[in-house]
Amino acid sequence: MQRVSISHAAPGMVVARNIFGADGKLMLAEGMELTQNRIRLLERIGILSIYVRNPYFEDVVIPEVMREEVRVKAVAKVQQVFRDFRITHQLNADKLQNTARQIVAEVLSNSKVMLHMTEIRTHDDYTFVHSVQVCAISVLIGTVMGYPNAKLMELALGALLHDVGKMMIPQEILNKPGKLDPEEIDVIRLHPEKGFEFLRQRHPTLSLLAMHVAFQHHEKFDGSGYPRGLKKRDIHEYARIVAIADVYDALVSDRPYRAGMLPHEAYEILMALVDNHLDGEILILFLRNLAVYPIGCVVELNTGDYGVVIDVRSGLQWRPVLRLIADKQGKLYQGDVQFDLATHLTTAISRVVPEDEIFALGYRPVKQAGS
Numbered sequence: 001m002q003r004v005s006i007s008h009a010a011p012g013m014v015v016a017r018n019i020f021g022a023d024g025k026l027m028l029a030e031g032m033e034l035t036q037n038r039i040r041l042l043e044r045i046g047i048l049s050i051y052v053r054n055p056y057f058e059d060v061v062i063p064e065v066m067r068e069e070v071r072v073k074a075v076a077k078v079q080q081v082f083r084d085f086r087i088t089h090q091l092n093a094d095k096l097q098n099t100a101r102q103i104v105a106e107v108l109s110n111s112k113v114m115l116h117m118t119e120i121r122t123h124d125d126y127t128f129v130h131s132v133q134v135c136a137i138s139v140l141i142g143t144v145m146g147y148p149n150a151k152l153m154e155l156a157l158g159a160l161l162h163d164v165g166k167m168m169i170p171q172e173i174l175n176k177p178g179k180l181d182p183e184e185i186d187v188i189r190l191h192p193e194k195g196f197e198f199l200r201q202r203h204p205t206l207s208l209l210a211m212h213v214a215f216q217h218h219e220k221f222d223g224s225g226y227p228r229g230l231k232k233r234d235i236h237e238y239a240r241i242v243a244i245a246d247v248y249d250a251l252v253s254d255r256p257y258r259a260g261m262l263p264h265e266a267y268e269i270l271m272a273l274v275d276n277h278l279d280g281e282i283l284i285l286f287l288r289n290l291a292v293y294p295i296g297c298v299v300e301l302n303t304g305d306y307g308v309v310i311d312v313r314s315g316l317q318w319r320p321v322l323r324l325i326a327d328k329q330g331k332l333y334q335g336d337v338q339f340d341l342a343t344h345l346t347t348a349i350s351r352v353v354p355e356d357e358i359f360a361l362g363y364r365p366v367k368q369a370g371s
């Protein structure tokens with residue numbers, strides 16, 4: 001399968017992975033053919049990219065930390081809990097705990113998978129998608145750190161709740177387009193304390209450590225964060241994990257005002273935050289499990305060859321296994337010509353090839369006979 005942005009989707013392409021709307025409803029099922037109307041529908045609900053079948057990429061299955069249907073259902077539940085909260089000022093903690101449990105189970109069942117960050121997002125649900133994504137990434141880090149189930153659950157709940165205090169900040173400030181003035185920034189910076197106080201007073205039976213994630217996720221390792229300027233191990237380990245997941249997800253997410261970074265770009269930014277904003281030891285563990293060139297990504301080599309990433313290994317993620325697709329003259333390779341960068345140390349990836357150029361290589365997803 002191949003990921004294409006909606007602007008490159010064309011009638012005749014065949015959907016390779018179920019597409020869900022923001023409410024968790026199935027919009028288009030795997031195997032359905034795109035039509036002009038269907039593409040317009042996807043655009044209208046804010047789908048930015050989809051997976052389509054491509055005979056050249058047929059066996060390239062993009063692994064996920066969380067299956068799309070589990071992710072979409074979790075987002076819908078978090079959205080419902082937080083939206084109800086704005087109206088009733090009550091938090092359905094049981095529902096969130098259930099969602100946390102499902103995310104932990106899902107990540108554990110895929111725990112051999114590196115983080116490929118291939119999820120499809122819609123425009124309007126950033127806050128809820130972000131909470132779920134931060135939760136999944138945090139659980140993945142917890143798994144790598146050898147956490148038992150009970151700790152993973154606390155961590156997951158803390159991650160889902162990390163920004164609950166934002167529900168207590170006026171929406172005009174939260175959603176203000178453009179720059180915030182200093183007073184507005186001060187108001188937003190109250191969200192960790194507001195969230196913590198709310199949870200402690202109204203939901204005293206929830207894990208106190210999970211509440212501390214809400215309180216401490218903006219603390220920085222060198223003491224330059226807020227609200228209390230805590231340092232190093234005075235910041236609870238869960239909050240140090242969630243801070244990493246929070247920054248990473250914010251970097252790679254598409255926002256209305258900018259496209260998300262690619263994983264290898266986000267990797268470099270995170271490296272610059274080692275031991276100042278973020279806990280370096282935990283960050284390194286996370287980065288070892290991040291596919292900087294995710295499966296399905298097309299790259300150009302310093303030899304001029306083009307290839308698609310077909311395998312990524314932990315610790316070797318800068319040297320993935322490729323299937324070569326074209327040489328520097330643009331002539332297509334025939335069959336499965338594999339190239340393992342781990343055994344070709346004088347060859348390097350020079351860049352990630354943008355979608356337009358992939359299509360220019362002649363690798364268009366086409367309707368297959370019989371599909």
Ligand SMILES: [Fe+2]
Pocket residue numbers: 162163191217218
């Ligand atoms: Fe926050």
